[in-house]
Amino acid sequence: MTELRRTPLAALHERLGGRMVPFAGFAMPVQYTSIVDEHRAAREAAALFDVSHMGQISLAGAQAGACADLLCTRAMSALAPGRVRYALLCNESGGVIDDLTVYRTGADSFLLCVNAANTAVDLAWIEKHAGERSSVLDESEQTGLLALQGPASAAVLAQVGGAALGALKRFSFARAELAGCSVLASRTGYTGADGFELYCSARDAAPLFEALLEAGRAHGLVPAGLGARDTLRLEAALPLYSQELDADTTPLEAGLERFVELDRDFLGSAAIRRRRDAGFTRALVGFEIEGRGIARTGYPVLSAGRPVGRVTSGGPSPTLSRAIGLAYVPRELAAIGSALEIEVRGRAIPARVVETPFVSGRAAGRTNA
Amino acid sequence: MAETLIPEDLHYSAQDEWARSEGDRVTVGITDYAQQQLGDIVFVELPAVGSAVTRDAAFGVIESVKAVSDLYAPLSGEVIAVNEALTARPELVNEDCYGAGWMLVIRPSGDPTAGLLDAAGYAKYVAERA
Numbered sequence: 320m321t322e323l324r325r326t327p328l329a330a331l332h333e334r335l336g337g338r339m340v341p342f343a344g345f346a347m348p349v350q351y352t353s354i355v356d357e358h359r360a361a362r363e364a365a366a367l368f369d370v371s372h373m374g375q376i377s378l379a380g381a382q383a384g385a386c387a388d389l390l391c392t393r394a395m396s397a398l399a400p401g402r403v404r405y406a407l408l409c410n411e412s413g414g415v416i417d418d419l420t421v422y423r424t425g426a427d428s429f430l431l432c433v434n435a436a437n438t439a440v441d442l443a444w445i446e447k448h449a450g451e452r453s454s455v456l457d458e459s460e461q462t463g464l465l466a467l468q469g470p471a472s473a474a475v476l477a478q479v480g481g482a483a484l485g486a487l488k489r490f491s492f493a494r495a496e497l498a499g500c501s502v503l504a505s506r507t508g509y510t511g512a513d514g515f516e517l518y519c520s521a522r523d524a525a526p527l528f529e530a531l532l533e534a535g536r537a538h539g540l541v542p543a544g545l546g547a548r549d550t551l552r553l554e555a556a557l558p559l560y561s562q563e564l565d566a567d568t569t570p571l572e573a574g575l576e577r578f579v580e581l582d583r584d585f586l587g588s589a590a591i592r593r594r595r596d597a598g599f600t601r602a603l604v605g606f607e608i609e610g611r612g613i614a615r616t617g618y619p620v621l622s623a624g625r626p627v628g629r630v631t632s633g634g635p636s637p638t639l640s641r642a643i644g645l646a647y648v649p650r651e652l653a654a655i656g657s658a659l660e661i662e663v664r665g666r667a668i669p670a671r672v673v674e675t676p677f678v679s680g681r682a683a684g685r686t687n688a
Numbered sequence: 689m690a691e692t693l694i695p696e697d698l699h700y701s702a703q704d705e706w707a708r709s710e711g712d713r714v715t716v717g718i719t720d721y722a723q724q725q726l727g728d729i730v731f732v733e734l735p736a737v738g739s740a741v742t743r744d745a746a747f748g749v750i751e752s753v754k755a756v757s758d759l760y761a762p763l764s765g766e767v768i769a770v771n772e773a774l775t776a777r778p779e780l781v782n783e784d785c786y787g788a789g790w791m792l793v794i795r796p797s798g799d800p801t802a803g804l805l806d807a808a809g810y811a812k813y814v815a816e817r818a
Contacts, residue, residue, distance in 0.1 A: 354753040355728040546727070546754050611775070613731050613751055635730040635753055664749065 326371035327463050327524040335542055343435035345372040348544040357543035358550050358637040361510050362678075364539030365469035367531055368548055370509075370516070371524055374438030374459040376445060379428040382452035387429050389586055390448055391421060392570060392579040398423040403490045403505050406578055407570045408441060409587025413594050414566040415573070417441050418558065420507060422492060430503075430518075432464075434560045448586065463524025467531060468514030468551070471538040476504070476515065478534035484515065498530035509548065511555025511676055554636050556605050556645065556675035562616060562631045563603055563645055569594055572647070573603045574675075601628065602653040605675035606661070608642035610668040614661040620646045621660040621667050627652060630661060638678045648672075692814055693720040695786055699801045700810035701762035703744070706786065707804060714800045716762060717790040718750070718781060721814045726752040729781045732774040734759075734791055739767050741794060743803070748791070750781070759791065763800050769793035 323346040332339060337348030348369070350357060360366040378387055384396030391406040398404055400423045408416040417437040422430040433441045442457050449455045467475060473485035479498040484506075487493055492505035500523035508514040519527055532542060549559075558564050563573050569591050570579050581592055608614055614633030619626045633644030644661070652659060655674055660667035698706045704722035708715045723729065731751035741747040746758040747767075771790050774780060781789035794800075805813060 349754065350727060353728050550753060611731075613756075615756060635751075637753070 324372075326369055327521040328369040328371060328528055331525045331528060332369065332542075337542070337544060340545070342545055343372055345435060347372060348542075350544040350546045351542050354544070354546035354550060355637045357541055357547035360539060360541045361469045361512050361514075361543060361547060361551055362638055363470070364541075365467060365471040365475050365514075365535055366510075366541055366543035366547065367528065367535065368466040368468065368543050369524075369528065370464045370466050370548075371462070371521070372435040373464055374433040374435060374441065374457070375462045375464070375518070376431040376433060376438070376442055377424075377428065377456045377458055378431060378445070378449065378453050379425075379456075380453035381427055383427050383429055386445075386449045386453045387421060387431075388583075390445060391419075392585060392587075394580060394583065395421050395423065395429060400425060401491055401493065403492055403507055405490075407564075407575065408444060409570065409585070409591065410566055411587060411590060412567075413569045413587045413590030415560070415564040415568055415570055416444055416566065418560055418564055420505075422503070422505065424503075430458075432516075437560060461521050463519045463521045463527070465517045465519070465524065465528055465531070466508055466510075466514065466548075467517060467535075467540075468508045468510040468512045468543075469540075470513055471535070471540065472512075472514045475531060475535040475538050475540055478538075479530055487515075498527055498534070500527045500530075502527070509555075509557055510551035511557065511678060512551070549632075550634060550637055553632050553634060553643065553645070554638055554676065554678035556677060558603075558645075559632060569599075571595055572599050572601060600649060601647045602650050603631070603645060604648055604653050604657075604672045605677060606644055606646060606659055606670040607639075607673050607677075608644070608661060608668055608670050610670075612661070612663040612666070612668040613642040614644040614646075614663065614668075614670070619662040620648055621662055622648075622652055622658075624660070624667065626662075627659075633661075636677060643677050644670075645675075692724065693786070694807050694811050694814070696807045698786070699762070699804035699806060700813075701744075701760065701804055702813065703760035703762070705760060705762040707762045707800065709800050712795055713768065714763060714765070714794045714796050715790050716792045716794055717785055718759065719810070720785050723782050723785045723789070726750065726755070726757065728753045729778045732778045732781065732791070734770045734774065735767050737767055737770055741765060741767060741792070750778075761794070762804055763794060763796050763802070764798060765794040765796040765800075767792050768795050
């Protein structure tokens with residue numbers, strides 16, 4: 320087994336009592352004290368996550384906008400400086416290579432934030448299609464990334480010199496000096512809560528994390544791990560690459576049509592249109608368990624006792640105190656209210672298709688991006 | 689990690705269950721070390737009263753937010769009571785694993801402490817894994 324990589328915050332996590340687990344090739348904290356407590360902090364106060372494992376790729380040059388437009392399911396040349404967009408990179412069969420956020424950092428420059436496990440694949444794909452026209456740089460190693468999430472996030476930033484960031488609109492970003500560290504602060508996140516993602520130099524990541532924890536204590540800020548990050552994103556019904564998204568699945572099947580501009584051409588667009596016109600057989604749905612039991616990733620989904628799909632993500636919702644999940648099911652079973660069963664250790668437990676997000680906060684999801 | 693409680697008067701299995709003998713009844717649950725390792729417990733599935741359990745075989749399931757784990761019997765016998773309170777309040781296992789978070793009462797079919805560790809032995813076993 321290869322050695323796990325460490326983010327610039329790994330030593331600090333260990334000192335803070337984080338329980339370190341392998342994730343996407345990195346040693347990451349799954350929790351510090353309790354997933355449920357950390358989850359509640361993000362819903363009710365604020366929680367601070369290390370997401371430095373994620374990849375950052377910069378794209379620059381006179382053709383950078385055209386290149387981003389070709390690569391992404393949404394036109395990035397139309398993005399105003401200081402704005403962020405969620406989009407997907409698709410392969411030529413219309414399947415998803417990765418989902419990402421794209422920052423317009425300048426007239427001719429973009430920053431792409433991608434999934435840790437996909438950074439190398441994304442980089443190769445982007446370099447292949449950028450050709451000579453744009454410079455593509457992997458900045459992951461020298462970049463630290465913290466996610467400050469929860470309703471008290473803006474108040475916490477105000478304590479470390481970021482009062483002006485409270486005026487940032489959702490999916491906008493600005494440069495700021497926080498506790499002596501230069502950051503790019505964006506009003507984005509992966510929790511369905513209000514919050515910010517703070518990009519800084521790898522060197523500044525630990526001092527910034529500590530300064531935020533210190534300043535946020537009075538606001539109920541706690542450090543939070545990947546366990547809470549996963550329960551939060553599931554409540555917000557945000558897809559996770561390799562679970563809801565993969566190279567065989569089009570963004571439309573995953574319910575992401577609002578992030579796919581099929582009226583223009585991009586890599587994969589022709590295949591997505593073709594597959595859409597041929598008709599999709601399955602759709603991603605959210606469900607709630609109605610019986611006693613918890614659906615987990617990979618559990619079979621049944622209808623009238625017959626296997627019809629699999630749970631892509633499932634678990635307990637700390638906010639709802641119910642078991643929830645996401646699954647691909649045949650389209651005829653995708654309507655809100657459809658009855659399903661989830662096979663839990665050989666028993667069929669009743670479940671029902673429900674509206675997503677399961678929990679809607681002030682800014683749940685990415686609908687206004 | 690927080691201090692791990694290991695009461696002197698109990699016996700312990702290598703799967704982190706405890707057993708408390710009182711006459712011909714043995715109460716069983718998971719240890720403080722186990723509940724700390726699991727984290728927030730959200731679901732406990734226990735066998736029916738009257739069923740048989742076998743030492744070192746799975747008798748039920750415990751789920752934390754993140755993971756599903758089997759529960760292993762520290763001794764063989766017949767289940768004569770199960771903690772119904774855990775259906776509605778599985779978090780009792782986190783809050784009071786040696787008290788309100790008990791799981792089963794077993795009428796043992798043989799020596800109830802055979803193969804089990806005493807508190808000192810279990811403390812050593814926990815320390816080895818820290």
